[in-house]
Amino acid sequence: MIVDAHCHIWPEQAPEGSLRKVMDNTADFAGFKNKENFFQASIDRLIAEKDAAGIDKTLLVAVDFEIAWASGTHSARDFNDLIGDAYRKYPDRIIPYAGIDPRRQAGGIAELKRCVEELGCRGMKLWPLTGFSPDAIEYYPLYEEAARLGINIVVHTGMGPPDSYVKYCRPVYVDKPAVDFREIVFIMAHFGAPWVDEAVAVAGKNQNVYTDISAWQHTHSVFPLALYQAISMAKLMHGSVHKVLFGTDFPCFAELYSQKEWVQCIRDLEYPAPLQIMGLPEITDQDKERILGKNAEAALKLS
Numbered sequence: 317m318i319v320d321a322h323c324h325i326w327p328e329q330a331p332e333g334s335l336r337k338v339m340d341n342t343a344d345f346a347g348f349k350n351k352e353n354f355f356q357a358s359i360d361r362l363i364a365e366k367d368a369a370g371i372d373k374t375l376l377v378a379v380d381f382e383i384a385w386a387s388g389t390h391s392a393r394d395f396n397d398l399i400g401d402a403y404r405k406y407p408d409r410i411i412p413y414a415g416i417d418p419r420r421q422a423g424g425i426a427e428l429k430r431c432v433e434e435l436g437c438r439g440m441k442l443w444p445l446t447g448f449s450p451d452a453i454e455y456y457p458l459y460e461e462a463a464r465l466g467i468n469i470v471v472h473t474g475m476g477p478p479d480s481y482v483k484y485c486r487p488v489y490v491d492k493p494a495v496d497f498r499e500i501v502f503i504m505a506h507f508g509a510p511w512v513d514e515a516v517a518v519a520g521k522n523q524n525v526y527t528d529i530s531a532w533q534h535t536h537s538v539f540p541l542a543l544y545q546a547i548s549m550a551k552l553m554h555g556s557v558h559k560v561l562f563g564t565d566f567p568c569f570a571e572l573y574s575q576k577e578w579v580q581c582i583r584d585l586e587y588p589a590p591l592q593i594m595g596l597p598e599i600t601d602q603d604k605e606r607i608l609g610k611n612a613e614a615a616l617k618l619s
Contacts, residue, residue, distance in 0.1 A: 530563030
């Protein structure tokens with residue numbers, strides 16, 4: 317089984333307002349030449365590309381953007397409903413995660429409960445780049461509700477687009493809630509880049525913390541050694557690659573690699589001579605298959 321641990325879809329009608337500005341700036345910042353690849357992100361397109369790539373299941377995340385960037389056409393609740401609709405249409409392929417901003421306090425708790433009990437969501441996504449720190453004690457009631465509901469939490473870590481607040485996205489801010497809520501599985505999106513060492517440390521000391529390699533397509537396209545080094549360092553520090561999950565961040569990097577090509581990039585990872593000299597461990601074929609699916613099966617309790 318191949319599992320994509322990080323994907324998005326957008327509404328058919330593109331959002332307006334400041335959210336649209338952020339999305340445009342994101343596409344420009346990433347250097348996308350064909351914005352259609354970024355903005356045309358329906359559930360049917362996602363499933364078609366997963367079929368072509370042989371990807372069996374997809375963790376589909378919504379984002380709660382509303383406090384930072386309003387949209388005159390869509391609310392954060394609408395984005396959660398979109399994920400719920402996708403799950404109802406493809407229940408065997410989609411693992412739905414709600415987008416919740418913890419600054420909503422009681423409203424966020426109520427929305428999480430709705431998304432789990434009415435939409436079938438199995439986790440939530442935190443987007444701290446909108447301006448909050450995930451380890452703030454005032455957000456613990458939301459985590460308590462997540463624990464009660466028995467769901468996982470994906471946390472954006474690492475770089476963000478223009479207009480975002482990267483200071484809140486360091487992997488170390490996942491450590492405190494992970495320690496205080498051992499019953500919750502936390503997934504640090506994007507391997508914390510550029511704070512990869514920090515992500516490796518947080519995942520290493522916390523049994524309930526994982527990382528995903530979504531959004532590494534651009535780095536891999538210009539510096540392939542970096543991805544291998546990150547995974548190899550995790551293997552060295554953790555004793556295996558069991559904390560590393562495959563992810564694409566669809567549709568964000570579709571013009572660099574198709575879904576099928578990104579899967580193949582993982583399978584084609586070759587042991588670089590500089591890392592051999594440094595003594596970092598080799599990523600074996602068995603490791604690659606674990607990254608592509610077996611690790612997610614365990615972390616997301618799919619089997």
